[in-house]
Amino acid sequence: MFGPIIGPLLRGWITDNWSWHWIFYINVPIGIISILMTMFFITDPPYMKRMKMKIDYWGLAFLAIGLGCLQIVLDKGERENWFQSGFIVTLDIISVTSLILFVIVEMFAEHPIVNLKAFKGISFSTGNAVMFFAFFNLFGSIVLLPIYLQTLMGYTATLAGLVLGPGGIATMASLVIAGRLANKVNPKGILAFGIIICAYSTHLMSKFNLYADFITVAWPRVVLGLGMGFYLSP
Structure with missing residues (x-):
């Protein structure tokens, strides 16, 4: 503390x-x-x-890219006028795509970095x-x-x-x-x-x-x- x-x-x-x-x-x-x-x-x-x-490199990469782009969107979105900015739209697409791929990879990975089955x-x-x-x-x-x-x-x-x-x-x-x-x-x-x-x-x-x-x-x-x-x- x-x-x-x-x-x-x-x-x-x-x-x-x-x-x-x-x-x-x-x-x-x-x-x-x-x-x-x-x-x-x-x-x-x-x-x-x-x-x-065995390290799940694909899952780690998709998670880092997805959350990284999302962080930039949330931080700079208002200053860039949100979806009026091509930069923000591009990062949104990359973030959503990466996070979807992350979920797919984790469902089939032998050693996932996040075991989604635990949420059952x-x-x-x-x-x-x-x-x-x-x-x-x-x-x-x-x-x-x-x-x-x-x-x-x-x-x-x-x-x-x-x-x-x-x-x-x-x-x-x-x-x-x-x-x-x-x-x-x-x-x-x-x-x-x-x-x-x-x-x-x-x-x-x-x-x-x-x-x-x-x-x-x-x-x-x-x-x-x-x-x-x-x-x-x-």
Whole structure:
């Protein structure tokens, strides 16, 4: 939980004091250290060394191309006037075609990177659906909140990060509580409680206006953090 707590504060400070480019540059040395640690300290267990793993390169390629093009469409679509742009239309076609081919390849691949047959299980499919909507709520608010604060409210990047940071602390605390409760009560109840809390936080955010003070905008983020802890654990 260190990332969600310190990340918004650190990136806000970096943006205000250096430049937003350094938010990406700072990951380069961290990535190099991670690669070196993986090379020197992560080893396969003996039974995996005896296995001849076949990688589904076609599935991996179609997934990367499909999602990559979709990401660019969602990021640049409004600026390019959506389907009035030949560039966006071309990427749409490539994305849809690649994702369809990805599904076809995964259905017949011997070692698929995504086993689509797992979705036949009702618990697995339902769990994925619940996770999709909950994280849609989480990441949607995390993306929109700094934009609202910096564009409309005149906050600096550091102050916007200060609004987001306490939510990570709230999640850390509620994860501990939820983990202990999971051994005593039905986890479905904890999950439902967490989702309700997350929904309530979004309701609070819908009340924002141009006269909201710091506590008013920070408190819903804390409530969301609490809800996510009860949601994530079960």
